[in-house]
Amino acid sequence: MQRLHAEVGVTQLSKDGEELCGDNVVIARTPQATIIVLSDGLGSGVKANILATLTTKIASSMLKRGIPLEDVVNTIAETLPVCRQRKIAYSTLQIIKVKDNGLATIVEFDCPPTFLIRDGQVSKVPTQVNVIGGKKIKVGRLTLLENDIITAVSDGVIHAGIGGLLKLGWGWNGVADELKALCKTGRKASDITNQLIKCSEGYYLGHPGDDSTAVAVRVHKARFLTLFTGPPADSGSDEEIIRRFLNQPGRKVVAGGTTANIVSKVTGKPLTVDLALCDQQVPPISYMDDIDLVTEGILTLNVVLERLNDVKKLYETDKCDGATLLARLLLEADMIDIMAGKAVNPAHQNPNYPFKINIKSQVLANLKALLEAKGKQVKLEWF
Missing domain, CATH: 3.60.40.10 (PPM-type phosphatase domain)
Structure with a gap:
């Protein structure tokens, strides 16, 4: 039904x-x-x-x-x-x-x-x-x-x-x-x-x-969207998790380079980077068959939070970077599933990493709360 x-x-x-x-x-x-x-x-x-x-x-x-x-x-x-x-x-x-x-x-x-x-x-x-x-x-x-x-x-x-x-x-x-x-x-x-x-x-x-x-x-x-970000803690479960992700209803988004490469490897579908849409704040997006949007991970998700805090500006801008595209997709969805892997990205432990970049769990918790405040039904699942 x-x-x-x-x-x-x-x-x-x-x-x-x-x-x-x-x-x-x-x-x-x-x-x-x-x-x-x-x-x-x-x-x-x-x-x-x-x-x-x-x-x-x-x-x-x-x-x-x-x-x-x-x-x-x-x-x-x-x-x-x-x-x-x-x-x-x-x-x-x-x-x-x-x-x-x-x-x-x-x-x-x-x-x-x-x-x-x-x-x-x-x-x-x-x-x-x-x-x-x-x-x-x-x-x-x-x-x-x-x-x-x-x-x-x-x-x-x-x-x-x-x-x-x-x-x-x-x-x-x-x-x-x-x-x-x-x-x-x-x-x-x-x-x-x-x-x-x-x-x-x-x-x-x-x-x-x-x-x-x-x-x-x-x-x-109901309009569905699933956001898959971060590899599973157990690499042995990669294929199982990705198959589950691909069977989700509605739109599908992958956030994270490593995550996208794993999806590409499991599905056998090539990943193509689009350098034309990058800017100083947001890394470039990529393309993969059957995936609605592929973006970089934590940097992009942080900017998504900023974009969602100013919806009017979000739809007035002519930007087409990954954060803007993802923010719009999230606003157009009603039921949002966030599938987040617990594997630790070594880059996030770098002391030179910008202080503004919070660890993934904090970013996703903030994203969930912000989307729920906008009337979305959000489920955050870690694996």
Whole structure:
């Protein structure tokens, strides 16, 4: 069965005069699912932010550990008190959990209904009311299809323009109309949330009366990439590891001269160096049949980290060096496997080696963390 990936976009706008947004969003990924938790804290500013953060952290941590949904909601319901004056919860709760087979669970507590965009049409996610922890919780379960989009917004988006440009505010139907227009062009999840918040700010005339958050989850076929770097510690396992690498789905990248030579030897496919694409910072790339990209190792990976920290510049530059090409391939993938060999490169022990060049394990750990922060699912395996 084709695995699906949940691409997530989040955009927020703080209430006028507040530095902190009173809404909070946490995105957690497991090997089988993507979990998004949105909470709107009562009021605004620091207090609201703390309440919302407490809610999202508790819920996401429990869900990531596999604790049943009912227990999670019950814990939140019992943990967060109710405002005595307004008789409402101190924070809202909205959960979107999407498994890699498309099965999705939506939980709504004191929040606007969740939007489902499918085939250009916008509707509410169908839910049923459950009583958990003495509170009415709406729960919906559905199977998402490729290119479906789930969108959640906080009250600040629904109420945009209220009492001003729009007497009754933007409203759920107004947001739905905007989503319908946006999704005709097949935009990225982040494009959708950016536009929703831009519209909200416009209806507020540049002075938001409430914290506003938009979350979009776009489901599409997972794009795979495997990065093979460094020879195995046991040279006797070279052929086994390389065969496994070649059988991986999606794009394949080899980083490291020694590694590339071993792949070439095992497969019998020649390696050709392209000196035309080298520059002062990054060694040249090479070509090999059935491999999407072959680069030098640790020097190139260090520069990849730099490139990934400035994505806008990465796509504006006309450079075609190995680090730029690899950084782009990584950003275009959803599921990334890093197969790293433990064999020690004698060059890395040279005291004259640039201080900036960290050992391989540190570089790959940093690369994994950076890619995960960008919404990628990354597995780092040593052998």
